[in-house]
Amino acid sequence: MMNQSLSLPNNEENPTAPSGHSLLSLGRHLTLLIEKQAVIRNTWLLILLSVACIATLGIGTMPISPKDVIAVLFGHGNPMSQFIVQDLRLPRLLAALFTGAAFSLAGCLMQTMARNRLATPGIIGIDNAAMAFAVSSVVGMGVSLAPSAMALAGAATATALAFGLAGGSGTRGYRFIVAGIGIGAIAGAVTQLLLSQVSIDVANSAYPWTVGSLSARDPMMVKVLGIGLGICLVACLFLASQFALMPFSDQVITGLGANIKHIRITALVLCITLTGLAVAVAGPVGLVALVGPEIARVLARYRGIPLISSALTGALVMILADLFGRTILSPIELPVGIVTAVIGGPYLIWILVRRTSRTSL
Amino acid sequence: MTATSLQFKQTSEINNLARLGAERLTLKHGKTSIIENLDVSLPEGKVTAIVGPNGCGKSTLLNGLSRVHSPSSGVVLLDGKDIHSLPSKEVARRLALLPQDTLAPDGITIEELIRFGRHPHQSLLKQWAMDDQQAINYALNAADLEGLKNRLLDTLSGGQRQRAWIAMSIAQETPLLLLDEPTSALDLGHQIEVFELIRNLSRQGKTLAMVVHDLPSACRYSDHIIAMKKGEIITQGSPKEVMTKELVRELYGVECDLIPDPMTGSPILINMKRVRN
Amino acid sequence: MISWFHIPPAQRPLFSVFVSAHLVLALCCICSLLFGAGGLSLQASFQTLLGNGSADDQFTVFHLRATRTVIGLFIGLTLGIAGALMQAVARNPLAEPGLLGVSAGSSLAVAITLVLGASTATLTVGIAQFGALLGCLCVLSVARMQGQQNDPIRLVLAGAALSSLLLAVTSLLLLFDQRAADEIRFWVTGSVAGRDTDTLLSVLPSMLIAGLCILYAVKPLASLALGERVAIGLGHKPQRIRAVVIVAVALLVGGATAIAGPVAFIGLVVPFAARALVGPDIRRTLWLCLPLGPIIVISADIVSRLVAQPAEMPLGVLTAIIGAPVLLLIVRSRRMPTL
Numbered sequence: 001m002m003n004q005s006l007s008l009p010n011n012e013e014n015p016t017a018p019s020g021h022s023l024l025s026l027g028r029h030l031t032l033l034i035e036k037q038a039v040i041r042n043t044w045l046l047i048l049l050s051v052a053c054i055a056t057l058g059i060g061t062m063p064i065s066p067k068d069v070i071a072v073l074f075g076h077g078n079p080m081s082q083f084i085v086q087d088l089r090l091p092r093l094l095a096a097l098f099t100g101a102a103f104s105l106a107g108c109l110m111q112t113m114a115r116n117r118l119a120t121p122g123i124i125g126i127d128n129a130a131m132a133f134a135v136s137s138v139v140g141m142g143v144s145l146a147p148s149a150m151a152l153a154g155a156a157t158a159t160a161l162a163f164g165l166a167g168g169s170g171t172r173g174y175r176f177i178v179a180g181i182g183i184g185a186i187a188g189a190v191t192q193l194l195l196s197q198v199s200i201d202v203a204n205s206a207y208p209w210t211v212g213s214l215s216a217r218d219p220m221m222v223k224v225l226g227i228g229l230g231i232c233l234v235a236c237l238f239l240a241s242q243f244a245l246m247p248f249s250d251q252v253i254t255g256l257g258a259n260i261k262h263i264r265i266t267a268l269v270l271c272i273t274l275t276g277l278a279v280a281v282a283g284p285v286g287l288v289a290l291v292g293p294e295i296a297r298v299l300a301r302y303r304g305i306p307l308i309s310s311a312l313t314g315a316l317v318m319i320l321a322d323l324f325g326r327t328i329l330s331p332i333e334l335p336v337g338i339v340t341a342v343i344g345g346p347y348l349i350w351i352l353v354r355r356t357s358r359t360s361l
Numbered sequence: 362m363t364a365t366s367l368q369f370k371q372t373s374e375i376n377n378l379a380r381l382g383a384e385r386l387t388l389k390h391g392k393t394s395i396i397e398n399l400d401v402s403l404p405e406g407k408v409t410a411i412v413g414p415n416g417c418g419k420s421t422l423l424n425g426l427s428r429v430h431s432p433s434s435g436v437v438l439l440d441g442k443d444i445h446s447l448p449s450k451e452v453a454r455r456l457a458l459l460p461q462d463t464l465a466p467d468g469i470t471i472e473e474l475i476r477f478g479r480h481p482h483q484s485l486l487k488q489w490a491m492d493d494q495q496a497i498n499y500a501l502n503a504a505d506l507e508g509l510k511n512r513l514l515d516t517l518s519g520g521q522r523q524r525a526w527i528a529m530s531i532a533q534e535t536p537l538l539l540l541d542e543p544t545s546a547l548d549l550g551h552q553i554e555v556f557e558l559i560r561n562l563s564r565q566g567k568t569l570a571m572v573v574h575d576l577p578s579a580c581r582y583s584d585h586i587i588a589m590k591k592g593e594i595i596t597q598g599s600p601k602e603v604m605t606k607e608l609v610r611e612l613y614g615v616e617c618d619l620i621p622d623p624m625t626g627s628p629i630l631i632n633m634k635r636v637r638n
Numbered sequence: 639m640i641s642w643f644h645i646p647p648a649q650r651p652l653f654s655v656f657v658s659a660h661l662v663l664a665l666c667c668i669c670s671l672l673f674g675a676g677g678l679s680l681q682a683s684f685q686t687l688l689g690n691g692s693a694d695d696q697f698t699v700f701h702l703r704a705t706r707t708v709i710g711l712f713i714g715l716t717l718g719i720a721g722a723l724m725q726a727v728a729r730n731p732l733a734e735p736g737l738l739g740v741s742a743g744s745s746l747a748v749a750i751t752l753v754l755g756a757s758t759a760t761l762t763v764g765i766a767q768f769g770a771l772l773g774c775l776c777v778l779s780v781a782r783m784q785g786q787q788n789d790p791i792r793l794v795l796a797g798a799a800l801s802s803l804l805l806a807v808t809s810l811l812l813l814f815d816q817r818a819a820d821e822i823r824f825w826v827t828g829s830v831a832g833r834d835t836d837t838l839l840s841v842l843p844s845m846l847i848a849g850l851c852i853l854y855a856v857k858p859l860a861s862l863a864l865g866e867r868v869a870i871g872l873g874h875k876p877q878r879i880r881a882v883v884i885v886a887v888a889l890l891v892g893g894a895t896a897i898a899g900p901v902a903f904i905g906l907v908v909p910f911a912a913r914a915l916v917g918p919d920i921r922r923t924l925w926l927c928l929p930l931g932p933i934i935v936i937s938a939d940i941v942s943r944l945v946a947q948p949a950e951m952p953l954g955v956l957t958a959i960i961g962a963p964v965l966l967l968i969v970r971s972r973r974m975p976t977l
Contacts, residue, residue, distance in 0.1 A: 015494040018476060023489055033488040118795040123802060165966055174791050178969045181798050182962025185902050189955040192827040200820045211809045238485060251429045251460035257453025257481035303468040341806030
């Protein structure tokens with residue numbers, strides 16, 4: 001009876017990887033498990049993303065062929081296309097890439113933490129607060145900081161307030177979410193108040209900040225976002241095994257020796273940082289945080305927590321939405337926030353109305 | 362690591378390390394205290410059943426003992442040390458908990474679920490080793506799930522699913538295992554399946570504690586019974602010593618007669634009648 | 639009074655609470671006539687109220703302030719009742735027209751009509767009510783879907799998502815129409831100031847219908863609180879009750895939104911206060927919501943006139959500031975297993 005399965009002699013030094021994984025073994029003390037599917041999925045997404053980037057750099061009032069785009073990217077090509085690609089289109093592309101990835105990764109983190117696919121930073125009001133601060137800067141009330149810096153300050157203030165009101169994150173971060181919804185409502189009301197106090201021209205100049213757009217971006221902020229995104233991605237890779245425990249109940253997570261409070265706080269800090277920086281660049285484009293992770297989950301067949309894939313799909317969605325908004329009614333430019341709302345909206349309604357299984361909402 | 366060394370590790374750990382108890386433990390939900398100044402310890406290498414009426418603090422005690430619920434005062438001692446002072450992963454290598462509420466990630470297979478049990482033994486740089494593979498194979502075998510390992514958890518019967526969760530705790534390779542109502546919501550056949558698995562684990566030297574509702578099963582499948590009422594331990598000891606008409610009346614307000622099971626000798630309740638105390 | 643607080647809310651004499659609430663309401667109305675942001679001093683207001691004021695003062699007190707008091711009364715009444723009804727139907731203490739996107743649906747409908755060429759002055763109430771009905775249906779389908787899972791936050795999240803979506807569509811519309819954008823940005827900040835009483839009159843017939851709906855539904859709603867199966871067992875038809883209540887809520891919220899613009903959180907705060915005073919039974923809370931809603935709106939309006947003198951703070955901002963902590967309070971006080 002005793003340990004019957006172990007009576008079989010097993011002298012292999014190297015274990016075989018569990019199904020669907022490959023084992024990267026570098027000596028006895030360094031063994032990494034790699035999920036094959038995830039690698040394949042992310043490679044495909046990267047390829048798609050590169051294609052989308054090259055297309056975006058080429059499409060516009062001055063079309064440039066993909067070959068020329070690639071030539072320019074490698075430092076060749078004629079000065080005209082070099083100017084258009086590198087100075088005009090590349091900064092905007094990078095902004096779209098970074099903000100999309102940041103929003104989507106933040107969304108995935110918060111959804112995982114709250115076990116709720118509707119819980120994203122935008123929905124719980126962080127975007128709203130950033131918007132209120134940015135608008136206050138544009139309409140000339142409050143501190144005279146640049147709108148992007150104010151957006152960042154707004155996101156930080158909202159988070160701090162929500163934490164303060166909720167007295168910590170609460171189990172599953174729910175208290176934090178409710179506090180966030182309340183603060184979001186206040187911020188929304190304040191934004192309306194600010195807009196109603198000024199002339200229509202000033203209100204119009206604040207418009208990009210109320211819907212989310214890539215046309216008012218600040219190059220400095222884009223750089224900061226890029227760095228922040230890189231750091232957060234690396235942190236996610238390091239913490240992936242901890243985040244993977246989040247779907248279990250609190251007792252199981254504690255029982256398996258993980259510190260649930262630390263995981264939760266870390267996830268919150270990461271997603272607030274990402275959202276704050278992304279909002280500072282593009283304003284509230286919160287629906288990407290809802291749509292990006294969802295596409296990633298479908299691609300992952302609803303297994304595991306596709307953090308990296310979420311970042312990639314978010315970037316893809318953002319780039320395509322911006323391309324669409326730039327070209328569809330050219331020369332009028334649709335703000336990217338509106339485009340994502342129109343794309344994400346029907347999906348959102350579908351999520352709301354669909355009859356759901358126990359896990360889906 | 363070879364099979365013999367793993368076997369050796371398990372038995373030696375059990376002899377030297379496994380000891381869980383609490384001193385003057387007070388556990389509160391918000392402001393109401395569920396358990397006050399409780400002293401308790403789990404006998405080594407045995408199956409302990411915690412019984413008592415609804416709301417007597419059984420599950421709270423189990424959560425307290427497994428550091429899920431932090432005490433307001435008093436200490437939980439694991440191998441003589443305060444459980445909250447030990448690193449959580451270290452505790453998870455000695456003590457596993459199977460809670461009642463078992464949420465699982467979507468679309469997870471049995472093998473993947475069991476693999477989560479290896480979390481406390483893994484680190485960022487050591488994600489998969491021979492121990493892990495052996496422990497998982499052992500757990501699959503012990504819970505009789507080898508044929509089902511690639512099935513999705515959602516597609517299993519209640520009994521199989523419960524066995525899978527227990528297998529996850531087995532894969533954790535802890536000398537101590539706490540189970541919160543492992544057989545609730547299972548039919549008779551599945552209940553016995555799970556209880557027999559628990560008894561087998563105990564024969565292999567593990568120390569187990571479980572919260573059970575059904576008194577006859579508690580008597581039959583445990584070596585030690587802790588009877589609780591209103592957050593206090595009324596009595597404890599071996600099933601034959603402890604299980605009396607008076608105890609049943611005190612715990613549940615039920616008048617009954619006890620007769621020994623003709624096969625095993627464990628007490629059976631008959632002629633049950635509700636009385637108001 | 640101390641001993642009164644020791645009685646469980648559900649057993650307190652409704653009559654005494656009801657009467658004292660009405661006294662407080664009367665006091666609030668008088669204060670609303672006395673205080674204001676204008677140059678009129680408190681003493682002068684008082685004199686005017688007694689009939690000894692100049693023509694200008696009379697205009698301020700009896701026209702400007704009286705109008706907004708009446709509108710505040712109306713908004714408080716409708717939104718408070720609507721909140722109580724929605725919470726009963728959704729069986730969720732966090733269900734609130736503003737939070738759940740009902741007001742946003744109403745705003746969207748108004749924005750559409752503005753873009754199509756109407757102006758805020760000629761705005762038809764029916765449009766706003768229709769929008770509210772759509773928002774209501776959308777969100778309650780979610781409520782019914784997740785009814786079994788004891789998790790009120792889901793509904794709020796769904797509502798927040800719906801609101802943000804509807805607001806995004808509203809912004810999209812305004813992008814194409816500058817004139818509408820200019821009009822709506824005043825309207826969209828909920829406020830009781832500067833609204834005219836004509837709309838109020840045009841709303842009244844639909845309020846009568848809403849009142850009849852409520853009278854029909856209130857008793858079945860109380861049994862619905864015990865669960866759908868119990869209600870069926872007691873001989874009610876849950877589907878029909880829900881439909882009637884949803885229509886009533888849409889009429890109430892649409893009417894209020896058409897007059898004052900979206901004002902959030904009233905429907906959350908009022909039933910919360912009513913429940914704290916007389917317990918959870920809808921038949922009792924609903925009666926108490928009648929005076930409580932106006933009390934809260936009018937006192938909030940008085941504060942909004944006084945805090946930012948000489949300018950005014952719109953009511954919507956103030957109610958959001960009051961409502962957000964109450965939201966949190968509800969969540970924290972109900973020890974919900976998932977929180």
